[in-house]
Amino acid sequence: MSASTAPFKQRYRRSVSDPELKPRLLAFQRSWRESRDAQVRSLEQRTERSFDELRREFAAVKDSTLERIDDYIAEFRANAEAAGATVVQLSTAEEAVNYIAAVCKSRGIDLVVKSKSMVSEEIELNYELEQRGITAIETDLGEWLLQLAEERPSHLVMPAIHQKRQYVAEILGEELGREFDPDDIPAMVASARDGLRRHYLSAGAGLTGANALIAETGSIVVVTNEGNMRLATSLPDVHFVTAGIEKLIPSWSDAERQLQLLPRSATAQTLSTYTTCITGAQPGKEMHVILLDNGRRAMRDSDVIGDALRCIRCGACANVCPPYQIVGGHTFGHIYTGAIGLVNTTFHHGIEDAAGPQGLCVSCGACQTVCPVDIPLPKQILEIRHRSHESGHAPLWEQIALRLWARPRLFHHLMGVAAAGSGLARLVGLVRGDHLRAPLPKRLRWRAIPALPLRSGRTLIKSRAPQSTLSDSPAAGQTVDLFAQCLADRLMPSAVDSAARLIEAGGAAVNVPESQHCCGLPAFDAGDWDMARRMAEHTIEALEDGEREIVTPAPSCVISMQDHWPRLFADDGEWRARAAGVSDRVHDLADWLEGPGRLPDACLRNGDGTSWTAHRFCQASNRNDAGARIDKLVERLTGETARPLAEPDVCCGFGGLTSLAAPEVGAGILERKLACVAESGCDTLITNNPGCVIHLRAGANAGGANHKTLHYADFLAARLPKDP
């Protein structure tokens, strides 16, 4: 069994123990990001349209085509057949393989040269043809290297990105019977060219994919960089095209729209080297276009998932994915990799193959921001997680943890015990700063265990007099409900208290509703929606009294209430209305301090010379929330300037349950973040989501970092005038 086809757990272990994978993928992600952004900027300038406008426009084309897919298939077929091609619609992988094999057999063909085609990977064509006595040779260099190594692609566009050059030298050496210097990549490429050339000359058929199928003329469009596709369609007498039905587009102008977005998003090129358009069979030759369904119509008709069929396979969603950077595509995906692989695998290969990597997604939402067809991937991944949970794929520890979490009284009880334990540990010298000195298993040693403070945030608020007013905000005189967030309340109570003091400094009073607990986010994230609903109902009941505005220091809970609750109560009108009654009133603290609870400019200036920088909670940032830009808020209130931080919106690795389920992923992403923080040279790192504070602090403590990690509420409240 090769590295890419082993069961998920083995693939996971193998990828996290490869020391070279992470740095290689990190360098790749960073350089792609830079050149892709430059490409997108110049496209925006030239067209005087925003990327968002351009992608939504093309997404709309894809959507309307998919709605009437059968009409477009009929149009494509009529035009392609008029130009001499044969067009077949096939439902399953097996039918597609059988069709190709039958054509080969009847023409006496035993060698097929292939240009890159993800559909042929999807149906595992090479293996299946081999079983039927036909040899298929990949001619795209990356795909050929995979074939020689018996591996699957680990990226949609850069299929062999996981292979190191030493390994390439080895497998090429074996195939071509000579030695290669791993550092001489041009020599390897040149030999590969010669090695492949003989196959073109003797193959009976060439097979390609298609990036687009144009209905109005029955044409196919294929983009490549190597030129192998042109060879594979010119030398042999038979040309097979394998394409999913979603590749249909109505017209040439739509193809052009696609080409504006595809190469820029895929390889950060303005245009790929070869953009080839073929219409029909060439004189004296045959062309067979195989339009494959293989779960696509079911996908189109499936709630929430349908939009995933817009995908143009650019790979961008993997290029910004923090967990992908840690584990690579053999682990983060199945045959389709990256965020889209987490979604479409369910339909092409089944939930069994889709379930493994679901827990690796940190829900940061970066994928959708770069997707050139604006697929709501984060939402879809949560949907697939939910389905995978429903079909019994949730780990036992997770189920137990969530059960405990879901019961507010039991939760508080356990937390109380843990806090007492921490107090005891403090007495006997087992606490250093804010974390325990207890030994952890090796897999977890990258973080320190936070010591639980004795008193919860809510207790702290009740045990002090109200903060004096600094300046009357528009909300002065109001009473505001504070939603503490379950995690922050126990693990970082001071941030909850600080949030309350900042609200009070604007002249509003703070009320802390008694029975509040958890909005349901952890359960929702884990796909356990029944439990999430119960937790949400509890929170709604706790917060629905009165017409007061609700403020929370946890932006993740705001997102949970605004985005997830409507999904949890989709089929329950009454609860949906009650949920909206609460979520319409909820504000992230940062938004509050800019809006109704606005504090004046530079009111918290203290001139103590602290140098600080800000990590922005990725999910809120990628969702384009104004409040995510806490650096701007803190700069305004303190009159100081943040130190520049590289990748401020990239996830810190907390990712809810991910850092527990896949500790190496949480640690790897954290390492990337902490390196950027160290480079900023700050004394204090501030951030906005309690989960991130805890994760970043635990990592900094374990790694002996020089900076302090604070919730920005703590950072700001420390500068409020001390009340007598």
Place this chain on the structure above:
Amino acid sequence: MTTTTNRTALFAEGLRAAQGEFVQCRSWDDVWQYAESLSDETPVVAPAAYVHLQRGESPDEEDPLRSIADRSVGITIATCGIAETGSVLLIEPAPIDRAVSLLTRHLIVALAEPDIVDELTDGFRWLAQQPRAAAYATFVTGPSRTADIERSLTIGVQGPSRLTVAVLP
């Protein structure tokens, strides 16, 4: 309105960004001289360019591809150029039309300056109205390349490793 001169300048810029080479020629004689200066081998000439050049070697009609595989220098002609990207559009319905652009090591593409259009859109619009041309049409942007081994950009894989566009008045 873009003028011809700065359209050409833009085209040259796009082409160079894609590792292609740009030469300005006054006549087909210039193109030929340039081609001959590159190698001792006689350049092979695609049928569409032969009409203008009337010299050089033509691919064999029976087996055009095998007859010229890996020859040093080839000359073909572009239907249009795209200023935005530095691409040339090759219309090559039959294998004999394609042989030169597929298999020679250094490809020279002759392009008439007035045929340079602003954007890909213009090229596509033209193509959409030419069903026969769309039988096999390729926008070529620079020489062939791969980054499949450790992302290291290597020019010249399976197609030409050098691409020069010779712009004619």
